[in-house]
Amino acid sequence: MSLLHVQNLGKSFGGVKAVDGISFTLAKGELLALIGPNGAGKSTTFNMVNGQLKADQGSITLDGTELVGKKPREIWRLGVGRTFQIAETFSSLTVVENVQMALLSHDAKLFAMWRRASDHKRDEALALLDQVGMKSQADRPCSVLAYGDVKRVELAIAMANDPKLLLMDEPTAGMAPKERNSLMALTKQLVIDRGMAVLFTEHSMDVVFAYADRMIVLARGRLIAEGKPLEIRDHPKVQEVYFGSGKTFEKKAA
């Protein structure tokens, strides 16, 4: 059974229909890529799922619970997580301290409870770091990490809320091809191990084709295609919106 049901979802800004009546589902243990050219409505869709934007029409249910009309914090509590970039202010904390902060937040403890030397939830934080291959770097400050490793810590932070659905907005932006593949392989492993669902946007087609179980394609707010990567690759409408007719998807040069 599907975890997420999106039905006839829509949002306009002035006269622009940013998202125009789209419907799709997402199952547990599935990595679904949301792709489309600039201005297609990807971010607007994401922000309606996490509650930052209120839909004008339609429904979004998670495990049968309606999300439209709920505040971002409530939606987060229901199990919709997202990856955040580690804020500047937290980069001086160590890797494990950042994950401990996220665990405190999940438990709704006030940040005032946090003491720098605290070992609150350290073991739990280390277990999460182990899952993303960062346990050995737990006591290093985040500010000295390689970019790919920061991304792994961000993933561990998102896991602290034990999400049923994880939203990832361009997770591999700015990464070298090797790092990109390693982050997505890790994400896929987490999806399998935790039975989590992932909805992600991505401009890098090699990542999408290698890791997405299924894809949905938006163009000008409408859902124009849906299917497995190979079906999408050969879909005439997709070819057209991306490249103009007659062209094919090509791997981006590394």
Ligand SMILES: Nc1ncnc2c1ncn2[C@@H]1O[C@H](COP(=O)(O)OP(=O)(O)OP(=O)(O)O)[C@@H](O)[C@H]1O
């Ligand atoms: N806050 C806003 N106010 C007015 N128009 C907006 C707003 N947010 C988005 N839009 C418009 O809605 C449409 C969809 O934008 P959206 O950001 O969702 O697309 P996108 O697929 O995420 O694009 P990109 O790949 O460039 O990030 C665009 O025409 C955009 O200009």
